[in-house]
Structure formats: structure tokens, C-alpha cells
Amino acid sequence: MTTSSAYTPTRQISPWRENLRLVLSYALLFLIALIFLYPFVLAISTSFKTLPEINERPVALIPQTFTLEGYQRMFSLNVGRWALNSLLIATIVTISNVLFAALAGYALTRIAFPGSRFVFLAIIGTMMIPGIVQLIPMFIVLKSLNMIDSYSGLIVPKMVTAFGIFLMAQFFEAIPREIEEAARIDGANRFRTFFQVVLPLARPAIVALVIFSFQGSWNEFMHPLIVITTNQDLYTLPLGLAFLRGGLGQNLQWNALLAGSMLTTLPMALIFLFFQRYFIEGISYSGVKG
Amino acid sequence: MTPALILFAVFVFIPIFFAIYFSFTDWNGISPPAEAKFVGFENFRVLLFEDGIRRADFFKALKNTAYFSLGVVPMQTALALLLAVVVNQRRLRFKSFFRTSYYFPSITSSIAISMLFLFLYQKNGLVNQVLETITFGAWEPIAWMADPRGLFHIIFGWFGLTLETAPAWMQANVLSLSVWDWLSGPSVALMGIMLLNTWTTIGTMMVIFLAALQDVPREVYEAAEMDGANARQIFFKITLPLVRPTLFFVVTLGLIGTFQVFDQVYVMSSGGPAKTTLTVAYLVYRNGFTNSQMGLAAAIALLLFIIIFTLTLVQRRITEGKKE
Structure with a gap:
């Protein structure tokens, strides 16, 4: 001040x-x-x-x-299984997202290959396509590949996102090439340069991407809604919660429903309280200043 | 790189061309896609040119979505900017507490929040009780999510204008809806979802505005104060022009978001009461996944994409026009 x-x-x-x-x-x-x-x-x-x-x-x-009636009722309704599903899916999606986005973002900004510019623009262009518009195409593909009602249907399509690639590419663009050239001259090959020099420098972007991916996956509703049609063992927390609301008709058991809502909110709330600096920073990376 | 590209091609690029193709078929979403019959422009004809329930539903959804967007986007943008400006004051303390509490709803699950608001919107729920308290009992509690009355219809009613007394031109049919219906305004139930949507998005937008405001050097404000500018002049002559690019970014974000509102409708109202919370996104889902009309749903999705794309372009044109 x-x-x-x-x-x-x-x-x-x-x-x-x-x-x-x-x-x-x-x-x-x-x-x-x-x-x-x-x-x-x-x-x-x-x-x-x-x-x-x-x-x-x-x-x-x-x-x-x-x-504890509400919580007991929730757990008797398989909410534990749904929470585990959500956790498993969010973890895999987050790890693969960071890995793929970092590799693709690096390749697109540093390795000139024929058409690389076009590929980059095409990927970024898909960010313009609203999620609801992608709903039906996604369903068609998952159905054709027999991935409806499966973990792979929940996970694989979300393993890489245009947003992640864009975020990483933007960050790599800002890292001076001289740093890598120096490492190269010292005898490090491309992979070593990437993992030991470039990646550590991109830490803020990676942290932001981890948070966004986890949050996105944990809260995701539309995708599991169309992927899981019959098998309730594969429900995620939001999907299970919406299902319970529908199943209970007019006589809503509010203690149970709100217990479920709070169980869904709690993990994100804790992550947010511990890492809120990164949430806020992440928002400003995601294109506002770009 | 290559695996990322393959995943991307399989789950994003190729499917979009599939979806365009299926919008010209009668696929029901259940039988193998290969058995879908090509029907030309039939789906689009039914949606746009044939008087009937499907055109009525499409334009009803479009109307509801437009009211939703016209209400939410200005409201969330203005409030977010106001909060950002107030929080950004130099002498203010507890800044991080305010920022944290405003941003918190943005990180939570839309389904959990919708459930929570469904609880608050009950007839004897918190929202009605607060309104009753601040109006000293004048407020009549309403069952928010079961109320199909349109805001403008309610206001017309105050002036004695109802469906029965409405002039003939209001009864006329335009695109399968009466003019009276077009002028309904958002229903009470839809306004419930609009308030919820504003509540959850303000935080994100405020943080975006704060980031922009913090880029404005303090000296600019100090110089203005020295020259005797008051708070209002500083806001309109300095702050607003400087955050204009951010303002348009936030409006674009709001437009895209409000034109595909889905989760809240799914949990809170399923499009009811009387289809007054039926949004275009929900209509896509309902036709494709519960009414087994995937071809028709794909056509609606394609039309929605064209609408959002056009709006973004128009908005960009306005932005660029203002800069010169």
C-alpha cells in the first residue's frame, strides 16, 4: 500500500x-x-x-x-461408490490432461512441422464450439465405439482438452528459447530439455491446469449424463445426486439431498481454501491477459 | 503430441461432421447409427416452417433462452464490475476474504447448488422469508419453481391488461406462438434459475475484472483525484474505458454460458412449469435422449451453434466499432 x-x-x-x-x-x-x-x-x-x-x-x-439420518440415508444409497467413481475419474482425467496438454502445447509452440500452425488453430477453434453442441457428436462416437455405460466412456474423451493445450502453449510461448538452447549446448537432448528445463518453468500453468481439470471433472454433469444410461454403479456424485432428486418425486428428503450436496461440495471447498491463490491466478492466465 | 491429436480427432473433430450429417437424418439415437435414414432438410423444415408443436417448442425454448440471457448477462456483468471496483479500493481491508467468499460458489458443483436453491425457493423457504422480512410482511410467499407466470404478464396485469382484454394483434400467431406469449417475459420459475445463475457466476467475473483493474496504475487515479474528479467521474471517464476489453470478454463469456444453460434446468424444473423454463439446450437433450429424436435434436443443436456464433460475431463487430 x-x-x-x-x-x-x-x-x-x-x-x-x-x-x-x-x-x-x-x-x-x-x-x-x-x-x-x-x-x-x-x-x-x-x-x-x-x-x-x-x-x-x-x-x-x-x-x-x-x-445423522440424512447422511446415513445417503450412504445407504451408494453415495460412497459414486464418490469413489468421481475421485477416480477426476484423478485420471487431471493427470492425463496435464501430460497431454504439456506435450502438445510444447510441440505446437516449439517444433515446426508441416501444418503445425493449422493444427494449432483447429484445436483452438474447437474451444468456440459450445459443450451442448458437442453433446450429440460425443454420444454418436461413444455409441459407435461401444463405450456407453463404461468407465472408459467417462474418462477417455476427457483426457485432453483444447483449453489445456491452449493454456500450456500460451505459457511455453512466453518462455525464452535461449534457455533451452543453453541446455541443448550443454548436451541435453530434447526430452531432457523438456522435462528438466521447460516443465519446471511452467509450474504455475501446470498448477492452474491441475486445478481446472480436477474441478471440471469433479463437477461435470452433462457428459456422465449421456454416457451412463443404465448402470448406477458407474454414477458420479453429481449424476447420482440428480438421479436421487428425480427418484424421490415430490416428497423430497431434504436432509439426505442436502447431505449429498454438501458431500459433493466439500472436497472442492477444501481444495479451494488451500490453493485459492492458484484459482485466482489461473483465471487470469486463461486468456484475459493473452 | 500424436496421442493428443488422435484423441482430439476421434472425440472432437470427426464427431462434429457426424452430427451435421445426423441432423439430416431421422435417427432415433437407439438403433445402430448406420440404419438412420437420410431425410434432407426435413428436421429443419419442421423446426422452422411447419406450424406445430415442434416449431412451437423450438421458438418457446428460444424465447426463454433469450429472456434468460437478456436478464442475466447485464445483471452479472454490472454487479461483478461494481463489486470489483468496490473491492479494489485502496484503503479497503479484508480484501481476500471478500474475494474468496464471492468466488466460492463458482467452484462448486452446479447440481449441488441447484439442489440447494430448490430448497431455498420453497414456499416457506429462505428466499420468501427474507423478502417477507424486508417488505415488512407485504410480500406474498410464492412457490418459485412451480410458478409459470411471466414477469411482463404480471406487470401488464397491474394495468388491467390480461389475455382476455388484450388487443387482437396480441392474439395473433407468430411462428407458432401468440404475440401475447412472446411478450410474456421470463416466468417466475425462470427468474429463479436466472438469479441462481447470476449468483454462481458473479465471482468468476469479478475476479476477471479485478485482474484488469489491478493493471491500471495507481497514479492514474491519484492524478484524477488531484484534478478534483469525483467517484462517478473517475468510474465513467477512467475505469470503464480502461476495462472495456475485459468488459467485452466478460459479456462474451456470459452470452455463451447463458445460451447453453442446462444443468440447473435439469435439476430444478425439467423445463416446467408450462414449459416456461424450457431452454434450447434442454430441448436438445430432451428430444435426443428422452424422446428418441436424435436427428431433430442434432438439427436444434446446429441451429443453436449458428445462433451463438452469430451473436459472438455481432458482438465482436460492436467491440471493434467502438474502438475506432
Whole structure:
């Protein structure tokens, strides 16, 4: 923070007006923070309430009788299996995404091969195609390859993304070639240069990509929705949650549904709290400044 | 590199040409794709030129999506910019707390959040109770997600204008929907989803704006203050022009996002009540995957792509026009 006493304004803003503005700002910002956070607090509290209490006092913050009913019900409905599926899929997708995106991004920025420019533009161009438009093509291919209702159908199509390649390519572009040339002169081959020199330099981009891939995969809904048609053992958490909401009809068991929602939210919340700096930085890498 | 390219070709490039092909067939999505019959422009004719339920549904979905986008994009952009400017104040403390809490909803699962809002939107839920409190009891609780009344219809009603008293031209049929229907505005249920969508995206957009604002040198503001500019002048004469490129990026992001809203509709309303939350994206899914009309769904998806692409181009044209 710089001190503002270094100059004298020609028109003095009265200090009380300045302070009033600050007070109003705090009031507004805390109010909005409440709007963003309170629903989560209420959801956590409700997930520990009994059903009759939820019907009677749906907005009360503290449960009158504390119960694990909702969570027990969730786990009796296979939510553990769905959570494991989500974790497994998100982990594989994240690792392969980083690996493929780093390799492809490097090749596209550093190795000139015939048509490399065209390939790059074609890949980036697909980022313009909205997800909903890709839904049917994706289904056609998965059906033709017999990958409907399988783990491979959930994982393989997500193993590399245009966004990942774009992010890595942008980052590699900014790394001076002289660094690699120096390593080359010292006798390192292309692979060693890549793994020991370039990749460590791209750490911020890789961290951002890890976070985005994991988050994307963990929260993904549309893709599993069309891939898994019958086998409930292959459900991911969001898919299972949506299925339960449909299956329960009008009589929604809110403690169970909100328990499931909070279980789905918790892992991302923890990752976010520990790595929030990278989330925020990641957003600014992803094209805003590019 | 090569494996990435192959994956990409198999799951992105080639399928898109398939999808274009299937939009000219009567494929039901269940039988082997090879058995689909080529029907020419039939799907497009039914969607655009034949008076009937399929054209009515398509334009209803388009109307709902347009209202959704017209409501959400300005709302989220303006609020995100406002918050970014307020949070960016030099003397403000707890900055990272505010940034964290605003951004938090953006990282959570859309399905979990939709479930949570479904709970809050109940007749005796939090949203109604808060509205009741701040209006000192004047607010009549409503079952948000079951309410098909259009916002503009409600407002017309205040002036005594209802379907029965509407002039003849309002009853006229345009593209399988009456003018009265076209002018409905978003339904209460759709507004519920719009508020939710705004709530979850503001954080991301605020962070994008903050990144842009932090690139503006402090001296610029200090110089303006020295010259006696007030807060409003500083915002409109300095901040806004400087973040203009970011503003257009955020609007593009918002347009693309709102034109394919799906998850929330799936969980919260399944397109109801009275099809007032039927969006184009949901219509694609419903036709293709629950009504076994994959060919028709592919045609809708193709039309949606053309619409989004055109909007992006128009918006880019406007951006470039403004720069000169």
C-alpha cells in the first residue's frame, strides 16, 4: 500500500465523506458476502436436521435435534461408490490432461512441422464450439465405439482438452528459447530439455491446469449424463445426486439431498481454501491477459 | 503430441461432421447409427416452417433462452464490475476474504447448488422469508419453481391488461406462438434459475475484472483525484474505458454460458412449469435422449451453434466499432 500523503489535492475531499464511503463499502461487501455464504451454512445445518423439523422450520439456523439420518440415508444409497467413481475419474482425467496438454502445447509452440500452425488453430477453434453442441457428436462416437455405460466412456474423451493445450502453449510461448538452447549446448537432448528445463518453468500453468481439470471433472454433469444410461454403479456424485432428486418425486428428503450436496461440495471447498491463490491466478492466465 | 491429436480427432473433430450429417437424418439415437435414414432438410423444415408443436417448442425454448440471457448477462456483468471496483479500493481491508467468499460458489458443483436453491425457493423457504422480512410482511410467499407466470404478464396485469382484454394483434400467431406469449417475459420459475445463475457466476467475473483493474496504475487515479474528479467521474471517464476489453470478454463469456444453460434446468424444473423454463439446450437433450429424436435434436443443436456464433460475431463487430 502506498501512502497518499505525498501530494496535496487541489480540491480537498473532506475526510468524513471519505470515511462514509468506506463504511458504506464495508456494509455492502459484508451484506453480499452473507448472501454468498449463508445458503451454504443453512444447507450444512439442514443436512443435520430431522425431516419433520425441516418441514416446520426450514430457515432455522440451529437444528433442534441433531441427527445423522440424512447422511446415513445417503450412504445407504451408494453415495460412497459414486464418490469413489468421481475421485477416480477426476484423478485420471487431471493427470492425463496435464501430460497431454504439456506435450502438445510444447510441440505446437516449439517444433515446426508441416501444418503445425493449422493444427494449432483447429484445436483452438474447437474451444468456440459450445459443450451442448458437442453433446450429440460425443454420444454418436461413444455409441459407435461401444463405450456407453463404461468407465472408459467417462474418462477417455476427457483426457485432453483444447483449453489445456491452449493454456500450456500460451505459457511455453512466453518462455525464452535461449534457455533451452543453453541446455541443448550443454548436451541435453530434447526430452531432457523438456522435462528438466521447460516443465519446471511452467509450474504455475501446470498448477492452474491441475486445478481446472480436477474441478471440471469433479463437477461435470452433462457428459456422465449421456454416457451412463443404465448402470448406477458407474454414477458420479453429481449424476447420482440428480438421479436421487428425480427418484424421490415430490416428497423430497431434504436432509439426505442436502447431505449429498454438501458431500459433493466439500472436497472442492477444501481444495479451494488451500490453493485459492492458484484459482485466482489461473483465471487470469486463461486468456484475459493473452 | 500424436496421442493428443488422435484423441482430439476421434472425440472432437470427426464427431462434429457426424452430427451435421445426423441432423439430416431421422435417427432415433437407439438403433445402430448406420440404419438412420437420410431425410434432407426435413428436421429443419419442421423446426422452422411447419406450424406445430415442434416449431412451437423450438421458438418457446428460444424465447426463454433469450429472456434468460437478456436478464442475466447485464445483471452479472454490472454487479461483478461494481463489486470489483468496490473491492479494489485502496484503503479497503479484508480484501481476500471478500474475494474468496464471492468466488466460492463458482467452484462448486452446479447440481449441488441447484439442489440447494430448490430448497431455498420453497414456499416457506429462505428466499420468501427474507423478502417477507424486508417488505415488512407485504410480500406474498410464492412457490418459485412451480410458478409459470411471466414477469411482463404480471406487470401488464397491474394495468388491467390480461389475455382476455388484450388487443387482437396480441392474439395473433407468430411462428407458432401468440404475440401475447412472446411478450410474456421470463416466468417466475425462470427468474429463479436466472438469479441462481447470476449468483454462481458473479465471482468468476469479478475476479476477471479485478485482474484488469489491478493493471491500471495507481497514479492514474491519484492524478484524477488531484484534478478534483469525483467517484462517478473517475468510474465513467477512467475505469470503464480502461476495462472495456475485459468488459467485452466478460459479456462474451456470459452470452455463451447463458445460451447453453442446462444443468440447473435439469435439476430444478425439467423445463416446467408450462414449459416456461424450457431452454434450447434442454430441448436438445430432451428430444435426443428422452424422446428418441436424435436427428431433430442434432438439427436444434446446429441451429443453436449458428445462433451463438452469430451473436459472438455481432458482438465482436460492436467491440471493434467502438474502438475506432
